Each structure stands twice: as structure tokens, then as C-alpha cells.
Amino acid sequence: MYYAILAYHEEGVVESWTKEEDAALMTELLQINDRLVQEKSLGPAARLGSTQSAVTLRGKGAGIVTDGPFAETKEQLLGFYVVDFPTFEAAVEAARDLRRVNPTAVYEIRPISLYIPGAPLESRDEE
Template sequence: MYYAILAYHEEGIVESWSEEEDAALMTDLLEVNDRLVAQKSLGPAARLGSTQNAVTLRGKGPGIVIDGPFAETKEELLGFYVVDFPSIERAVEAARELRRANPTAVYEIRPISLYVPGASLPSGEGN
């Protein structure tokens, strides 16, 4: 079964890290990533761009586009992982590994009811 592991954090804190602090964190997270890849349990994963560059589409019909994400929380969704495990307990274990690497983040684990891989992006797209 596929699960989404959604990574939430206070964006201001993440953006305050020095390049060295961010690189050290990414090294730790990529070690978890590599283990999950070796287990053939990891699908797409992404670190999302700044919420200041995001928009939200909501409302009826064609909808209305508003600035930024619309959430009343301190934390923003800053990234996600798609994992494939036989149970939610195993997905929680994977999220715990990620949390050991980034203990100040909050991880939400949610079953995916539909997974359509889509086409690969051309090189340089989506960066």
C-alpha cells in the first residue's frame, strides 16, 4: 500500500539555517532516503519551494487564486515522500527515521487511495 509522509515545519526556522546546517540535515535525510530506496519502498520525494511563492486555488466553478497556502498553523507543508509498505506501522517507522534526522519537523502519515506516477519531467524542469 502506498502512504504519503508529509513533512511540516516552521518555514521561518528552516530558512534561518545556514548553508552548512541545511547541508548537514540534508545529508542525514538522504541517508534515510538511500535506505528506503535500497528497500524498494521509496517513491517520489520532494522538498517544496517557499510558501511565499505559492498560490491556492479555491472556490466554486473556475475558482479564485489567492496568495500562498491557506492554513491556520505555525507549520507549513515543506516536503513529502511517497512510500510503499504493507502496513501503516511500517510507514510510521520510516517517518520515525526521518524524524531522527530532522527532530523539529512534524510528519503526517496518510494512506494514498490513488497513485498515478505520471510522466517524467524533462531535465531541469521542476527544480
């Protein structure tokens, strides 16, 4: 079964890390990613950009685009993993591995009720 592991953190804290601190954390997180890939348990994963450059689409019809997400939370959604495990407990254990490396983050584990992998994306540089 597919599960989403949603990574939340205080954006200001993450943005305060030096490039070296961020690189060190990413090195450790990528070791877990590599292990999950070898186990054939990891699907798409992404580190999201700043909420300051995000917009929200809501409303009727075509909707209205407004600035940013405005959730009443201390942490922001900063990334996610899609994993495939036979049990919910195994997905929770994968999230525990991520938290051991990044103990100030909060991880939400949620079953995915529909998973459509889509087509591989090639990066398109903005002109």
C-alpha cells in the same frame, strides 16, 4: 500499500538555517532516502519551495487564484515522501527514521487511496 509521509516545519526556522546546516541535514535525510530506495520502498519525494511563492486556487468554475496557503497552523507543509510498505506501522517507522534526523519537524503519515505515478519529468528552466 502506498503512504504519504508529509513533512511539516516552521518555515521561518528552516529558512534561518545556514547553507552548511541545511546541507548537513539534507545529507542525513538523503541517507534515509537511499536506504528506502534500496529497499524498494521509496517513490516520489519532494522538498517544496517557500509558501511565500505559492498561490491557492479555489472557488467555483475556473476558480480564483489568491496569494499563498493560509492555514491556521504553526507549521507549514515543506515536503513529502511517497512510500510503499506492507503495513501502516512500517510507514510510521520510516517517518520515525526521518524524525530522528530532523527532530524539530512534524511528520504526518496518511494512506494514499489513489496513486498514479505519471510520467517522469525533465526539468524545464524558466526563460
